[in-house]
Amino acid sequence: MGYPVDHPLLITVPSVVNELKSSEASMRFDIAREDGARVEMPQPYMVDEVISVAKQTRDIDELSVTDIDILAKALEYKDDSTLLTDDYAVQNVAVMLGIDVKPVVQKKIRDILVWEKQCVGCRKRFDEGDVCPICGSALKKRRKRKVVFV
Ligand SMILES: [Zn+2]
Numbered sequence: 024m025g026y027p028v029d030h031p032l033l034i035t036v037p038s039v040v041n042e043l044k045s046s047e048a049s050m051r052f053d054i055a056r057e058d059g060a061r062v063e064m065p066q067p068y069m070v071d072e073v074i075s076v077a078k079q080t081r082d083i084d085e086l087s088v089t090d091i092d093i094l095a096k097a098l099e100y101k102d103d104s105t106l107l108t109d110d111y112a113v114q115n116v117a118v119m120l121g122i123d124v125k126p127v128v129q130k131k132i133r134d135i136l137v138w139e140k141q142c143v144g145c146r147k148r149f150d151e152g153d154v155c156p157i158c159g160s161a162l163k164k165r166r167k168r169k170v171v172f173v
Pocket of ligand 1: 144145147155156159
């Protein structure tokens with residue numbers, strides 16, 4: 024939202040429409056819809072592919088059902104569309120899926136973020152797992168690669 028409503032063609036998913044909270048955002052969307060914006064259900068097999076990639080990048084915990092629906096829809100149109108999002112996890116998974124991403128407000132991330140786990144007890148780092156194999160404390164997710172802005 025906040026993007027020009029004369030954007031070539033705006034496509035979104037039903038869960039986004041349900042999430043529009045502010046009356047301004049909702050009004051902008053109504054105008055966009057009169058301008059030819061479409062609301063489409065995502066394809067189930069596209070949803071499956073998004074979930075599988077999000078698990079690989081370990082972004083799955085950060086994604087809402089709406090995020091996954093949007094990614095699935097963007098994947099369907101990936102050859103000639105741009106996904107507008109300011110959500111880092113959504114951007115990250117989109118880049119992995121080969122979807123062109125543009126931020127609405129923030130700057131775009133250039134690097135793929137890779138997550139790792141760090142022990143809350145001994146601070147040792149691991150690729151995965153929930154419990155530290157050394158001291159038995161819980162492992163917490165953290166960013167492994169630094170975010171680079173363009
Ligand atoms: Zn530990």
